[in-house]
Amino acid sequence: MPGNHPRPDDSDGIRISLHEGVATLTLVNPRRKNAITNAMWGELALAFRWAGADDDVRVLVITGEGDEFCSGADLSDAPDVHWLDHLNYINEGCLALHAMACPTIARVDGIAAGAGMNLALGCDLVIASDRARFCEIFSRRGLSIDYGGSWLLPQRVGLHKAKELALLAPMLDAAEAERIGLVNKMVPADELDAAVAAWAVQLAAGPPIALAQTKALLDRAASTTLPEAVAAEAAAQTVNFGTADTAEALRAFVQKREPKYTGR
Known part of the structure; x- marks a missing residue:
């Protein structure tokens, strides 16, 4: 915190x-x-x-x-x-x-x-x-x-x-x-x-939560199996879809502008 x-x-x-x-x-x-x-x-x-x-x-x-x-x-x-x-x-x-x-x-x-x-x-x-x-x-x-x-x-x-x-x-x-x-x-x-x-x-300027999760997934790659990796990816992506940042990214894509991420 x-x-x-x-x-x-x-x-x-x-x-x-x-x-x-x-x-x-x-x-x-x-x-x-x-x-x-x-x-x-x-x-x-x-x-x-x-x-x-x-x-x-x-x-x-x-x-x-x-x-x-x-x-x-x-x-x-x-x-x-x-x-x-x-x-x-x-x-x-x-x-x-x-x-x-x-x-x-x-x-x-x-x-x-x-x-x-x-x-x-x-x-x-x-x-x-x-x-x-x-x-x-x-x-x-x-x-x-x-x-x-x-x-x-x-x-x-x-x-x-x-x-x-x-x-x-x-x-x-x-x-x-x-x-x-x-x-x-x-x-x-x-x-x-x-x-x-x-x-x-x-x-x-990127999405903090998504970047942090991608970094964590890659850092664990050497010590995990493929089934474990895709399960972790699914859990991480589920978190992303619940964030304001992913919603903002989708709005920005539709509106043809750069997204503004807040980390929420």
């Missing part, structure tokens, strides 16, 4: 804006290529919970300050608790991102490495500039993959390719990331903002 998760205040590490249904979350640690500090992990979780609960948020865009997306965890910022407790704290944000009903877009410029790469892949759509770079850098740091990467990568690129990316940790340019399906769209750097805005505006 809106109000259960108030909008977080801007901090040294996270900045949030909301305009006409499009929420933008910016990672702010440019001196370390927007690496995520211990404080920022908790701030991300709060921001994702707010965006997922606020009806005014129709779409969330995640980006980084300046010319970089996110270089992963700031490993110079050691936790003062047991590592397992710290990683469970980190994972709260990962789970909150994936629990969001509204569409999410990663706007990737520059580096997206480690948890930063998996933060991008955790979004529903990824738009990258032609100077973006992607790396599951964990093995180069003596670490195993995290922030949902072990679940995300096989779904995006298949098991064997996922093992290549995670075990060998190659640096991928944007063109290769697009070719193998990690990126939805690659554009010149000076066109990145326009490309992200075009998709964000289209999603923000």
Whole structure:
């Protein structure tokens, strides 16, 4: 419910804006290529919970300050608790991102490495500039993959390719990331903002309930059977036919105009 998760205040590490249904979350640690500090992990979780609960948020865009997306965890910022407790704290944000009903877009410029790469892949759509770079850098740091990467990568690129990316940790340019399906769209750097805005505006103008249900159906596809899937589709479509938005869509079609969705 809106109000259960108030909008977080801007901090040294996270900045949030909301305009006409499009929420933008910016990672702010440019001196370390927007690496995520211990404080920022908790701030991300709060921001994702707010965006997922606020009806005014129709779409969330995640980006980084300046010319970089996110270089992963700031490993110079050691936790003062047991590592397992710290990683469970980190994972709260990962789970909150994936629990969001509204569409999410990663706007990737520059580096997206480690948890930063998996933060991008955790979004529903990824738009990258032609100077973006992607790396599951964990093995180069003596670490195993995290922030949902072990679940995300096989779904995006298949098991064997996922093992290549995670075990060998190659640096991928944007063109290769697009070719193998990690990126939805690659554009010149000076066109990145326009490309992200075009998709964000289209999603923000769409029917929130129907989009949320479509997203949920697709997210469950890998763990469901076809009979279960079509039954879930029927249940979702029944909900849609009871909404004001579907009635508005039908009126707009007859009247040859664009529909105005309210999420009711």
